[in-house]
Amino acid sequence: MKIYFSGSIRGGREDAELYAQIIEELKQYGEVLTEHIGQMDLQEEEITDEQIHNQDMAWLTASDIIIAEVTVPSLGVGYEIGRGLEMKKPIYCFHRTEKTSAMISGCKEIETYKYDQKEEIKALFSKLFQEQ
Numbered sequence: 001m002k003i004y005f006s007g008s009i010r011g012g013r014e015d016a017e018l019y020a021q022i023i024e025e026l027k028q029y030g031e032v033l034t035e036h037i038g039q040m041d042l043q044e045e046e047i048t049d050e051q052i053h054n055q056d057m058a059w060l061t062a063s064d065i066i067i068a069e070v071t072v073p074s075l076g077v078g079y080e081i082g083r084g085l086e087m088k089k090p091i092y093c094f095h096r097t098e099k100t101s102a103m104i105s106g107c108k109e110i111e112t113y114k115y116d117q118k119e120e121i122k123a124l125f126s127k128l129f130q131e132q
């Protein structure tokens with residue numbers, strides 16, 4: 001199972017540590033293609049934006065499932081979700097805010113979950129990966 005984890009980078013890194021914990025949790029269910037998203041000291045200067053885009057699109061195409069933490073709003077995360085939908089990938093979005101964008105929660109093809117504690121997300125992962 002190839003997992004594309006999506007989380008904010010230029011949109012803001014306040015949840016980076018949480019992304020790292022989510023990625024660790026996801027590793028028991030498959031290969032996480034985007035482990036760099038949880039790196040606290042992420043350096044993006046070494047490659048161009050075009051290389052970042054093309055590499056991520058290749059990983060998105062190769063993935064079996066997309067898991068997105070959408071609490072911190074990010075253009076890149078929204079773009080990946082939209083492109084993933086076009087590719088008919090199963091997409092699961094998680095947020096701690098009361099609401100997320102209606103373009104996410106209002107889309108029938110996307111499963112959206114509100115959670116408070118990271119323990120809840122672990123239980124949700126266990127349930128959703130059983131269904132895959």
Ligand SMILES: O=c1[nH]c(=O)n([C@H]2C[C@H](O)[C@@H](COP(=O)(O)O)O2)cc1CO
Nearest residue numbers: 006007008009010011044074075076077
């Ligand atoms: O350096 C990067 N590396 C990278 O993989 N991304 C991808 C993965 C993330 O899920 C998403 C974050 O988008 P943004 O940077 O707009 O918050 O875009 C985005 C950037 C920078 O935009």
